[in-house]
Amino acid sequence: MGTSDDGTIRRPHKHRRRNAAVIGGGVLVVLIGGYLVGHFMTADVLPSNTTIQGVSVGGLHTDDARAKVNAALSKELSAPVSLADGATSVEIKPSAAGLAVDWDATMSQVDPGNSWDPRVIWNTLRGGDAVSLVSTVDEKALTSAVKATAPRFSVAPKDATVALVGTRVVTTRAVQGRTLQAEGTSETIQEYWPLKKRGSVPASVTRRAPAVTDSEVSQVVSKTLRPALSGPVTVDTGSTKFSVSAAQIATATTITSTKGTVTAKTDMARLYKATEATRARLGLASGRDARIVISGNSPTIRPSTDGRGISQPNFTKAVAPALMKLGTQRIGKAPITAVPAKFTTADAQKMGVKKVIGEFTTYFPYAEYRNTNLTLAANAINGTFLKPGETFSMDKVLGPRTEAKGYVPGWVISGDVMKEEPAGGISQSGTTTFNAAFFAGMTDVEHHPHTMYFDRYPAGREATLYYGNLDLKFRNDTRYGVLVQAYTKKAQPDGRGSITVKMWSTPTWDKVTSSALVKSNYEYGRTVTSTDADCHPQSPSPGFDVNYSRMFWKNGAVARTEKFFWRYDPTDEVTCK
Structure with missing residues (x-):
């Protein structure tokens, strides 16, 4: 409803309202x-x-x-x-x-x-x-x-490596480690499947870097190895020259990898030794080390003499800087001077080799192979000198016991019977040396009693030998040198022979003794008849345990005790048919 200008009230017509309703209803429909x-x-x-x-x-x-x-x-x-x-x-x-x-x-x-x-x-x-x-x-x-x-997917990380093959530098590349992560990979698969993304599903992995990388190896090669092996080094003595070859440098160069760090270093002491023959060709008088020998049943010192040559310090000063340079024209100067002996007369005098501190003798029945083999062994042992801290090895002293050295076949223990083999009977030298070292107070490093008992040896206090397998070793842990003397008395057909070993030094202990060798738990073998062509008749002997102690005496009392034990197998009686 509205109002006109003259104040008259006007009302809307009814048909207009009906039209609006009709239109609205139509839209709704x-x-x-x-x-x-x-x-x-x-x-x-x-x-x-x-x-x-x-x-x-x-x-x-x-x-x-x-x-x-x-x-x-x-x-x-x-x-x-x-x-x-x-x-x-x-x-x-x-x-x-x-x-x-x-x-x-x-x-x-x-x-x-x-x-x-x-x-x-x-x-x-x-x-x-x-x-x-x-x-x-x-x-x-x-x-x-x-x-x-x-x-x-699993890959173990591998370090990059570098090695020398002759003078050739050989490297291998590093490999990055890899481990599959199952949970992450499962989630990724669900993101791709089904057909949400195309292509392969990228595996979820954890990568592990190697400890030594390609870059580290490259640095060692370029900065150390390549220069060192790039050619020979000429050493000028002032009056003559000699050459240190790349091959000699390579033999003295060591590559190490420790805690993820790879290094290469040329050991100048080793290189000096490697060029010994080269320097000898210069014709210079060589020196001689002092020697301690037994003369007239007492130790004497044969004095050292100095030589003329290039000392190791002068050699190092000449060669070491040249190894860092590339090229073949590498020259260092090293004068010829007096070269002192490595072991001088004064050094020998300080060793204190004065008296016998341990000795032992064993006896053997006549057999020509024993005379031969034990004498060869004694001659090899005789004169061995151990500085403080050094270890005696019978394998090293005797070396292989071959016919070329004069050793002959003899009887040895093989299993539970005796058989003939090269250098038979040689173990008696081991037993004798062991006992001499035992009473000299040497430190026992390795010894092996026989499996069978031989009554000519002290039970348990023996040392059998077999090259490369059974050795006798003892160490000189005193502050004095030890000179080993060994000799034999050959057996005559109607008698017996002996081998004696003595240790010369300065006593560390008042004395070293052994307790009684206590035997127990006896066991007896069988009686066996053999038709083997190599059969050797054998007397029976019992098996048993043996216990004993080594006692070190100081100021009238036992200051230290070491206990030992061994078990012998019974020996069968063998009759040959």
């Missing part, structure tokens, strides 16, 4: 009609523009749409999932890994099922959407399948 049409469309077929994982299914009923998508994608869905890292690729079957399409969830995205939801109806009226497949995952199966591939 159209909307309701469209809504009903959209509702019925959702209950029938999928919207025309609907696609599932790129497959067009518009206008199809739900079951037909599912069948079409399954047929179109079945090959891709069943194809193995390829896990990859670098050149390593491993395939996993989806079915074995618990991977499958959730068809109900997938179809629910496009098939609302007779929905009254305005949003669903609106989507239907505008033609539908593009949707992706929905997956279902058995987490346990997927994790198990991924873990099964771990060995294929």
Whole structure:
């Protein structure tokens, strides 16, 4: 209702209100009609523009749409999932890994099922959407399948290496370590499957760097090895010259890798020794070390003499700087001077070799092989000198016991019988030397009693030998030198011979003694008749335990005790037929 200019009140005409109502009602009818049409469309077929994982299914009923998508994608869905890292690729079957399409969830995205939801109806009226497949995952199966591939991805880190083959530098490249991370890889697979992303699935891995890298090896090669081996070094003495070859440098060069650091160093002392023959050709008078020998049944010192030559310090000053330079024209100057002996007369006098501190003698029945082999052994042992801290090794002193050295076949223990072998009987020299060292107070490093008992030796206090396998070793842990003297008295056909070993030094202890050799737990062998062509008759002897002690005396009392034990096997009586 309104008012005119003259104040008259005017009311709207009734037909205008009716027109507005009619128009509004018409619009409502159209909307309701469209809504009903959209509702019925959702209950029938999928919207025309609907696609599932790129497959067009518009206008199809739900079951037909599912069948079409399954047929179109079945090959891709069943194809193995390829896990990859670098050149390593491993395939996993989806079915074995618990991977499958959730068809109900997938179809629910496009098939609302007779929905009254305005949003669903609106989507239907505008033609539908593009949707992706929905997956279902058995987490346990997927994790198990991924873990099964771990060995294929596992790589242990390897350090870069460098080595010398002659004068040639040989390197190997470092390898980065790698470990598969199962949890991360499983998550990535789910991001790709089904058909969310194309291509191989990048494996989730942890990488481990090697301790020594290619760069570190390259530095050692370029800064140390390549210059050192780039050619010979000429040493100019002022009156003559000699050459240190690249091959000699290589023999003295050591490459080490410690705690992730690789280094190369030329040991100048070793290089000096390696060029000894080269320097000898200069014709210079060589020196001679002092020697301590037994003369007239007492120790005497044969004095040292100095020589003329290039000392190791002067050699090092000339050669070491040249090793850091590239090229073949490398020259260092080293004068010829007096070269003192390595072991001088004064050094020998300080060793304190004055009197016998331990000795022992064993006896043997006549056999020419014993005379020969034991005399050769005694001659080799005689004159051996041990400085403080040095270790005596019978294998090193005697070396291989060969016919070329004069050793002859003799009887040895083989298993539980006696057989003839080269250098038979040589173990008696080991037993005699062991006992001399025992009473001299030397430190026992290695000794092996026989398996059978021989009554000519003290039970348990013996040392059998077999080159490369059974050795006799003892160490001089005193502050004095020890000179070993050894000699034999050969047996005559109607008598017996002997071998004696003495240790000359300055006593550290008042005396060293052995306790009684206590035997127990006796056992007896069998009587055996042998038809073996190599049979040797053998007398029986019992097996038993033996216990004893070594006692070190100081100021009239035992200051230290060492206990020893051995078990002998019984010896069978062997009769030959």
